[in-house]
Amino acid sequence: MRRKAQGEKRSCLMRIKEPFKLTAVGVIGFWLMAFALLPNLLVVVASLLERGGDEFVALILTLDNYRRLFDPLYLGVLLDSLWLAAATTLLCLLLGYPFAYLLTRMPTRRRPLLLLLVIVPFWTSSLVRTYAMVILLQTNGWLNQLLLDLGWIAEPLELLYTEPAVIAGMLYALLPFMILPLYAVLEKLDRRLIEAARDLGAGRVTIFRRIILPLTLPGIVAGCLLTFLPGLGMFYVADLLGGARAMLVGNLIRDQFLSARDWPFGAAASVLLTVLMGLLLWAYYLSARRANQGALP
């Protein structure tokens, strides 16, 4: 019944556009199947195979690659990487949330320009920006010079090739990815809700905890998603700012594919990343649904 009514409604428009529709759906469908779905399936398959000689993989099923992820050697890298990404994400959130909130409080007239100033680093190459960070942090770099001139330190610090340097670099590369989704939810936040809460006698902390935070949770989760996942993978940040040590899952994966030539193991590590992504997406979905429940009938 339903399908019939819809079909009739559209029928007169459809007749002319049928070839167009077939082409459009066909092309995008093919592309996504071939270059999004298939490669990811192949990764899963590869992660379940054994390492091969000339062929990269040998067609023998095994769970060994996943077991090896928990080998102390690799587990260390994994935990390091999780720690670095989590620290970066938390810093991004702590710095980005007040920033995004203040942006929404700026005069409407100035907001487009202020927002553009966040969008520019969002779209520019994070490699170039990481490199800029190197200039700033190197031993004879700008930051050391500044601290020396101020008399705060007697001799240049070894800033580069340390863990804080990597965190700083990732923070610098990823902060815009946290700010933009936060800004999006904070801008949509109805000011009258805050006024209503104040009217009802809620203090600042209560308003933030009970009103603003739950309503902006989807933005927070989205921001964390956009910083945490790349934070695990950005091998060039660890390379340029952290030195030769493999610090991130990203470096681990890259090395498996380029130097160690252990594709199945690299694939397993990347499946792990994908699973993490899935969990975060799920969290995002839940938070978005919860935040919208009040608004939707």
Next chain:
Amino acid sequence: MSEWVIELRNVSKAYAAHAVLRNVTLQVRVGEFLTLLGPSGCGKTTILRLLAGFEPANGGEILIGGQDMRTLPPEQRQVNTVFQSYALFPHLTVFENVAFGPRVKGVKGPVLRDRVMDTLRMVKLEDFAGRKPGQLSGGQQQRVAIARAVVNQPRVLLLDEPLSALDYKLRKAMQLELKQLQRRLGITFIFVTHDQEEALSMSDRVAVMNAGRIEQFGTPRQIYEAPENLFVARFVGEINNLSGRVVAAAPPRYDIRLHDRVVNLKSQYIFGVGDRVHVLVRPEDVRIWREHEGSAEERAALFPAVVEAVVYKGSTVDLAIRLDSGDTLSTTQFFNEDDQALMNLDFREGERVFVDWVRDWETILPHEE
């Protein structure tokens, strides 16, 4: 050609399993200003969409100028629409918006220019031809939408709540302007609104709709003064509803018991003794006597009551009155210029009064659940 420019015969329409129009039959005269009035979701906009050709009907016939519309796509119909949202093309100037219709029909050069400018002059927008819709006020956008729809000289103009986005004063002014425009163009207007005041003041005839059906079709006066059922009575204007029972019948006059009073009233309906009826009275038809007014005999025929609330409205005073029988009436009292002191409307809450209404201005309907 027949007298009807539009005919709907038993038209029905459903979305999925939900029926929005049930066997609607409607005939529209050439040059008429017809309003479809009803609450949201009653199907009034659907009728416009069927006439414009955006959607096909599930059953019945739609004729425009005597021609069956079933297979004709919107672009080939001699009807044009003014959309509720105006739907002005944002990337085109006012001139180009109005020129769109003639242009796609192949009109070019000075002929096109003249036609567009004439139409813009008609809606007093000739100085705004070069602007984009985004640079116009709501009222101006509204006029562009109208100009764009009439420039092709359609047989019928469909207007889907075109005034709902405007503020009160502008809406009043546009009502008048639309009415004048319609007279000048001689085009049939089919106007959709949920605002009963708008419907009554502009239309030649009004079709009151509810839940996919036409409840009553008639002149504004018929609709307001002689509603054919409770829905129409309640939807169009405010009305008081008193339940009664027929105690003596001498058609067209009946004795009807309203609680402890029996009143003799006239009705076009045929009732039998014992039938339950609704006696409907408009608030402005209710008359009020204060305690010191009128003689005791006069009062004996009135309904004793107590004033429950007094609402001052500027030109009127509205009262909520509770009859001793328990029914509540709302009344509207007009300030009378002839009274020297306006003291006569100085009602107090809790004051005892006596009420009746202007006889024969009531409406009597058979009982409905």
Next chain:
Amino acid sequence: MKPRGAIQIAYLVLIYGFLYLPILVLIVYSFNDAKYSLEWRGVTWTWYRNLLDDPDLLQAALNSVLIAALSATVATGIGALAAVALYRYEFFGKPLLQGLIFVLMMTPDIVMGIALLILFASLSLPLGFWTLLLAHITFNIPFVVVTVLSRISGFDRHLLEAAKDLGATEFQTVRRIVLPLLMPAVAAGWLLSFTLSMDDVMVSFFVTGPTFEILPLKIYSMARLGVTPEINALCTLMLGATLILILVAQLLLRERT
């Protein structure tokens, strides 16, 4: 209120400073007439001239522009088509396609990089120009879809009906109404794709071969060896080009009337 306002402004300035200071330092030092010193020795174009004298670098730049332009163009075509189809039609598997587009956008670059590498390896495609192009088209598509889709979704659905109502045929409606209204979003989608493609390191890292070098990877391999004024100059040029493209894209997206 006043002191709090001042603190707020200070905080904004601080974060903007953090976002822009390193870039500013990078740009300034690309003009410094000293090879290894921070000391300001006056303005020079030496480093930029050096870039022009490096044929490898020029070739890499040319390759990058070629890949970016081609991938942006193809991705814009496919992406715009997909956006229109997703907006106007119901079809079997539509939720799957929407899901894939979303997942494609969220997938960490490194995962996409190795997934495509495995795909190309299983197909025995030699890594180089073609694999790079396919990869770039793939990661650009979702951005075009989202850009165009958000524009169409903002349309008043009645606009198309109004055009029909006034007598326009399907072709006239598409040519005079749909295309002009979509144009800014399509152009913005192209520009954003172009910048994404120009700037990408992670995916390209896995899917290009030694025969086909592109600028970001060149910068990466140079930067691993240390800071030189030439890289400063090169990065400044990249930043400048990206900045211009983003500004144009933002202007196109903001234009409403």
